[in-house]
Amino acid sequence: MLEIKFVRQNLSEVEKSLSTRGNTADLETFKARDAMRREILHEAEGLKHRRNVVSEQIADMKKKGEDAESMVLEMREVSGKIKELDKSLSEHEEAIMTILMGIPNIPHTSVPVGKNESDNPVMKQVGKCPDFDSDPKPHWEVGENLGILDFERASKITGARFPLYLGAGAKLERALISFMLDIHTMEHGYKEALPPFIVNRQTMTGTAQLPKFEEDLFKLEGWDYFLIPTAEVPLTNIHQGEILDEGMLPRYYTAYTPCFRSEAGSYGKDTRGLIRQHQFNKVELVKICSPETSYDELESLLSNAETILKRLELPYQVLTLCTGDMGFAASKTYDIEVWMPAQGVYREISSCSNCESFQARRANIRFRRKGKKGTELAHTLNGSGLAVGRTFAAILENYQQPDGSVIIPDALRTYMGGLEKIEV
RNA sequence: GGAGAGAUGGCCGAGCUGGCUGAAGGCGCUCGCCUGCUAAGCGAGUGUGGGGUGAAAGCUCCACCGAGGGUUCGAAUCCCUCUCUCUCCGCCA
Numbered sequence: 001m002l003e004i005k006f007v008r009q010n011l012s013e014v015e016k017s018l019s020t021r022g023n024t025a026d027l028e029t030f031k032a033r034d035a036m037r038r039e040i041l042h043e044a045e046g047l048k049h050r051r052n053v054v055s056e057q058i059a060d061m062k063k064k065g066e067d068a069e070s071m072v073l074e075m076r077e078v079s080g081k082i083k084e085l086d087k088s089l090s091e092h093e094e095a096i097m098t099i100l101m102g103i104p105n106i107p108h109t110s111v112p113v114g115k116n117e118s119d120n121p122v123m124k125q126v127g128k129c130p131d132f133d134s135d136p137k138p139h140w141e142v143g144e145n146l147g148i149l150d151f152e153r154a155s156k157i158t159g160a161r162f163p164l165y166l167g168a169g170a171k172l173e174r175a176l177i178s179f180m181l182d183i184h185t186m187e188h189g190y191k192e193a194l195p196p197f198i199v200n201r202q203t204m205t206g207t208a209q210l211p212k213f214e215e216d217l218f219k220l221e222g223w224d225y226f227l228i229p230t231a232e233v234p235l236t237n238i239h240q241g242e243i244l245d246e247g248m249l250p251r252y253y254t255a256y257t258p259c260f261r262s263e264a265g266s267y268g269k270d271t272r273g274l275i276r277q278h279q280f281n282k283v284e285l286v287k288i289c290s291p292e293t294s295y296d297e298l299e300s301l302l303s304n305a306e307t308i309l310k311r312l313e314l315p316y317q318v319l320t321l322c323t324g325d326m327g328f329a330a331s332k333t334y335d336i337e338v339w340m341p342a343q344g345v346y347r348e349i350s351s352c353s354n355c356e357s358f359q360a361r362r363a364n365i366r367f368r369r370k371g372k373k374g375t376e377l378a379h380t381l382n383g384s385g386l387a388v389g390r391t392f393a394a395i396l397e398n399y400q401q402p403d404g405s406v407i408i409p410d411a412l413r414t415y416m417g418g419l420e421k422i423e424v
Numbered sequence: 425g426g427a428g429a430g431a432u433g434g435c436c437g438a439g440c441u442g443g444c445u446g447a448a449g450g451c452g453c454u455c456g457c458c459u460g461c462u463a464a465g466c467g468a469g470u471g472u473g474g475g476g477u478g479a480a481a482g483c484u485c486c487a488c489c490g491a492g493g494g495u496u497c498g499a500a501u502c503c504c505u506c507u508c509u510c511u512c513c514g515c516c517a
Contacts, residue, residue: 041475045486052486055498059443068497075497243434243472366472371454375472 001100001208001362008034017106020113020323030099037092044085051078101211105358107323108295108332114322120335121322126306127315129339130398138342139396140273143169145404146422149274160271161263161278163389168422172395172408173281175415176388177256180283180308184385188304190254190285195234197257198225203237206363208329218260218278227260231284232382237363239288243375244367250289250297254385257282274389275347281388287381288365291357294379295332298354302334305350305385311411314394315339317346331356336386338394349390352383 007014011027018025054075061068112121143149148169154162165173184190201224204210209217209229218227228234235253244251259282270276285304289297302318309316321333330353337346357377360366366375399407405423408416 038475041486045475048486051497055443058497062443072497079497245434373470 001358002103002106003357003361004034004096004100007100007103014103014106017323018103020107021104021326022115022324023104025103026099030096033092033095033099037089037096040085040089040092044082044089047078047082047085051075051082054078098211101205101362104326104328105331105355107326108354108356110320111326111332112320112322113324115324116322117325119322120319120325123318123320123334125315125317126310127313127339129315130341132341133402136341136397136400138273139340139393142396142400142404142406143274146406146424148172148422151272159278161276163274163277163279168416168419169392171416172412172422173388173392175412176391177281177283179311179412179415180385180388181254181256183307183311184254184283184285184304188252188307190252190304193231193235193238193253193255195228195231195238195255195257197228197234197260199228199234199237200225203233203240203363206237206240207233207359208362209233212328215264216262218262228257229261230259230282230382230384231255231257232286235284235286236288236359236365236380236382239365239378240363242365244288244365244378246290246367246369249367249378250287250293253286253288255284256388257284274393277389280390283385283388285352285383285385288360288378289381290367291376291379294354294356294381297379297381298332298334298352301381301383302336302352305336305352305383308386308391309336309338309349312391312395312409313411314391314398314409316349327351327353329353329355329358331358334383338390340394340397342397347390347394348387349394350384350386353381355380355382 002014007027007030011031014025015027054071058068058071058075061071112119114120137145140149140151144151146169148165148167150164150166154164157164181192185192198220201210204217204226209226217229220226234257235255238253239251259280261278263276263278266276274280285301287294287297287301306316306318316336316338319335319337321330321335326333333351333353335348336350336352338349340347356379359380360377363380365378365380367378368375395409396406399409401407401421403423405421407421408419413420
């Protein structure tokens with residue numbers, strides 16, 4: 001959410017930034033409601049002041065045994081008026097909130113303007129794409145042939161877009177999770193968390209999944225609770241409503257969680273394999289920091305995620321998302337895409353964003369500078385480090401052998417009990 | 425699931441027979457004094473959000489005692505609903 005004052009004072013800038021993202025908002029209504037709100041607020045506060053003063057007089061008079069009946073009658077009327085004003089005030093505030101909640105973050109000045117994913121500039125490409133004598137198989141074929149992935153039985157158990165890992169496959173997924181968490185906690189300084197996988201409405205609103213994107217979420221029947229679509233949600237909300245000491249910043253958190261997404265509107269996309277599932281595993285990185293450090297923190301967050309791919313020796317590229325392709329809460333986002341040889345394309349495996357104060361304002365995450373009065377909003381960042389299922393898929397495709405087996409990347413072997421190769 | 429107790433400022437903790445209580449007292453923290461050092465002691469200050477005014481410091485007003493409603497001229501204090509925490513019983517991984 002943007003600051004109401006900022007929107008009030010920068011209407012045209014907000015409108016311009018919205019258009020580069022391909023969004024609109026009812027700023028006319030905002031302007032009108034905002035003006036009315038302030039007018040009513042002024043009147044209501046004046047009456048409340050009068051009520052406070054007169055109530056004190058009434059107390060004095062009663063103490064002296066004097067008759068205060070006429071004042072009581074007058075105040076009865078004033079209180080009625082206040083009640084009316086407060087009601088209309090909250091209506092305006094609700095309407096303003098609805099508009100404000102629907103406005104995406106303002107892109108950072110360094111973000112390239114563009115319409116969609118085809119306008120995302122490639123920043124760099126790392127690693128060498130493997131050569132294959134014959135056409136490489138897609139990961140679902142590799143996995144099913146090895147008996148480590150079973151989509152048919154998964155759909156029997158639940159339905160489409162759920163994974164079933166078996167044997168060395170289940171173990172590989174678990175190994176990847178441990179591998180990623182160990183690097184982030186032991187080498188990059190993140191604190192490991194194991195948060196709830198179900199969160200309430202306020203938490204979902206804090207990180208901006210709500211109110212706008214409710215249809216993307218799984219909601220529990222009979223509860224105002226939701227399955228998390230990413231660990232970004234519980235991790236960023238750890239300090240929801242808190243005022244942190246400057247010395248506590250930056251906070252780095254990492255967690256493995258399953259992620260649940262309804263994938264509404266993606267029918268027919270990536271129907272095969274691990275790429276687009278209703279449930280998938282992810283190791284997430286979250287940072288909470290002071291505003292002046294957040295763009296440096298974004299660069300190091302990106303490099304923390306890249307480390308995983310480098311250690312696994314998987315080829316990848318990094319893109320800067322253009323204004324039209326960025327997520328709702330982000331000011332700037334880098335995507336990491338891993339090489340998928342069977343399709344001959346790079347696929348997103350991590351998305352690293354600086355949300356500046358956009359989420360912090362909603363989740364009320366503030367900090368106090370030493371020796372300074374007042375509080376400031378923190379900046380929040382998040383990134384995948386990495387999407388585990390997609391990493392699994394990339395390993396199957398990049399490390400597949402002509403005989404159908406899959407070599408385990410060196411870095412992972414200790415996590416696989418020394419296993420060097422998965423074969424039938 | 426049944427019975428009871430509670431939720432107050434950074435923390436602890438009064439107030440809860442309604443009216444100078446934004447809130448006693450203590451701890452912590454900041455600044456100053458004192459002091460071989462440290463500790464102790466003394467003095468002052470120390471919440472958040474939102475209006476108005478001002479270049480700013482500031483001044484001023486409104487709101488906030490878990491959340492939301494209600495009663496009242498007036499609510500931290502009374503009533504209702506909800507959430508959470510704790511204790512006991514039951515059930516259970």
